[in-house]
Amino acid sequence: MKPITPGAVVIGQSGGPTAVINQTLIGVVKACLQRPETFTKVLGAVHGISGIMKGEFVDFALEDPANLEVVAQTPSSALKSVRHKATPDDCQKIFARFKELNVRAFFYIGGNDTAETTNIINEMAEKAGYDLACFHCPKTIDNDLRVTDHCPGYGSAAKFVAQAFMGDNLDNRALSGIKVNIVMGRNAGWLTAASALARVHPEDGPHLIYCPEVDFSIQAFCADVEAVYRKLGRCVIAVSEGIHGPNGAELISIGEVDSHGNKQLSGSGALGDALADILKKHLAKVMPEKKHRIRADTFGYLQRCFPGVVSEVDAREARLAGVAAVEAALAGVRSGSIAFKRTDAPYAISTFVTPLPTVAKETKPMPRELINAAGNDIVAEKLLPYLRPIVGQLPAIGQLKGTQKA
């Protein structure tokens, strides 16, 4: 492995933001600023590759060092983000800019789409014989990147979802009814599954959990909810925004497709409202004697970068992912994606570099064995030991003994 060619470094953030994505950014920035002989200029691309093409950069030498720590603790991409997959033409523009600025290291923070963009740029650099270190630093609240044990950004979003369900279960316990909550996660149920952490006392919700890894059936859903509701007089339900019928058949079509071919599932209450309507009609038929209180909330964008609801472990690991990428570049590794593995009980992780193509494009759904046979809950004894250390401590939830039977 030959040493990295001295020159400028460009750092970018791409895709949906997370609560800890700036920990990774500042991890990269500070590690680079410490080695001015190697990283002669530390540049942040504003709006990711879009900023590289337009020449919009932040020069980190001009930023207040104390403020960088405040930025690290602030949710959502401080360099602003982009949802745009590099075309061959874009890549030519990016290269022209990299050569112009003598850029010799590129760190791109994002999900699988971002890893793919990084991989394309890396392949292009290799083909052109231009010495460029190309690293992808993982981030996604979806926790769906391949290879790594888990993804920075997930722990904090999972903490938000867990606390949201804790509160909503208590709300539903106080004023009984049926409550449907729609959770983010287009292809993977990891974030929806984290709702299970809200269960503290017997009969706590969520009572049913639906992940996109299992085909969703309206009939089974109605029967599941009815059974819980007849037993407990209430029912709290976690539903992934990505649920679908057999062969990926859409349940509700909202329209709009972004340039990665993703459907817009967030930023609308349509799915939750549709499921609430279905339940209203079902219960009016099977339990006509009673008035039913049925509500839906769509957690929406709040769950991905809520200030003040951050997993400490997640923040620390997100920072580590940035530092590890710079260390790998300094050690002579030319490209890759930073991944975590668990090394110790009760909990510790180490980082390693995995080739970009192993993380790019494809995502990792939840293994089927973490979901119960009926497809309406997770398997707590398998999932929770994985989740708890990533999410960290949750608020204590007290209950009056005297209300347990009442």
Next chain:
Amino acid sequence: MKPITPGAVVIGQSGGPTAVINQTLIGVVKACLQRPETFTKVLGAVHGISGIMKGEFVDFALEDPANLEVVAQTPSSALKSVRHKATPDDCQKIFARFKELNVRAFFYIGGNDTAETTNIINEMAEKAGYDLACFHCPKTIDNDLRVTDHCPGYGSAAKFVAQAFMGDNLDNRALSGIKVNIVMGRNAGWLTAASALARVHPEDGPHLIYCPEVDFSIQAFCADVEAVYRKLGRCVIAVSEGIHGPNGAELISIGEVDSHGNKQLSGSGALGDALADILKKHLAKVMPEKKHRIRADTFGYLQRCFPGVVSEVDAREARLAGVAAVEAALAGVRSGSIAFKRTDAPYAISTFVTPLPTVAKETKPMPRELINAAGNDIVAEKLLPYLRPIVGQLPAIGQLKGTQKA
């Protein structure tokens, strides 16, 4: 004032829960448990007056004292709640139960509807010559009770809304577009107005705030949003769920009416989705050259009892409201609602007792002078000094200097 007749005490919680409603409950409970010679039995009515009628009580003497502090810090009515206005027939049943159990003090925690129920029971007791101390302890995230400076529960919900807008503004800054957020508050804009606390840096959202105190115009709304969007390339908007046209004309009808005559505005994404649709159509017409990213989130139930997002001042004051009610009863006051007044700069409060009819039924909207002339924003210099001490410290939000123009 004659001393309170020794006997049992009944405590209940009613209406929508808050994050600190159990601080008030435990404030009452602990103050009563300290005076066993006066309060011979301390009973919690499960599901408010419904539990009194059915005879469903928690005996606080049987609860673990250490657990009571955990309960105090747990959001949402630990005794469970009810949305039911006492009918004359109900009142007869409640009385029969009170006499049966020798209840001599009744503390009912809730909003204006709860104060009304407390008032009805108080009048009934007076009429029957039955010695009963009747107190209403305020709680509402809507902050719309008359007389008091502010309401327990509001500070914590305002903190949630402020933090939610902080995160959402950062999200919108990273991935530009138009974002509509629907905030709770049927008749009062206090909670929606708290979104203004999210503004830290220049150009931070929310850029527009719509409260129900001002008639909403679709035309003005479209023009307001378009102007911000043309200037900043993005726009974050806070909209109260209670907005309406002239003479209270409904913008979107969802249906369902509860026994207090309230329309169901929460638990559905309908209003946000409708406003997003209106903006999509408007911008497609006036800016057809560009693709517009328009999203809506409805904060829903999360904002009223989210564990871990609690204002410390609010928690302390909610406890105080419970203790003050018991102290008033012990001092010989027979009925009333606990209210706050500000006593000192920079911030301190004291409690006082106001007659039940001054708080029951009618609510207190935001004064018009706290809203700007155009009706699309609050008046920051008037509202924020009132809000900040109630909400307390918010997370620090960092921004890179280099992104301020980029």
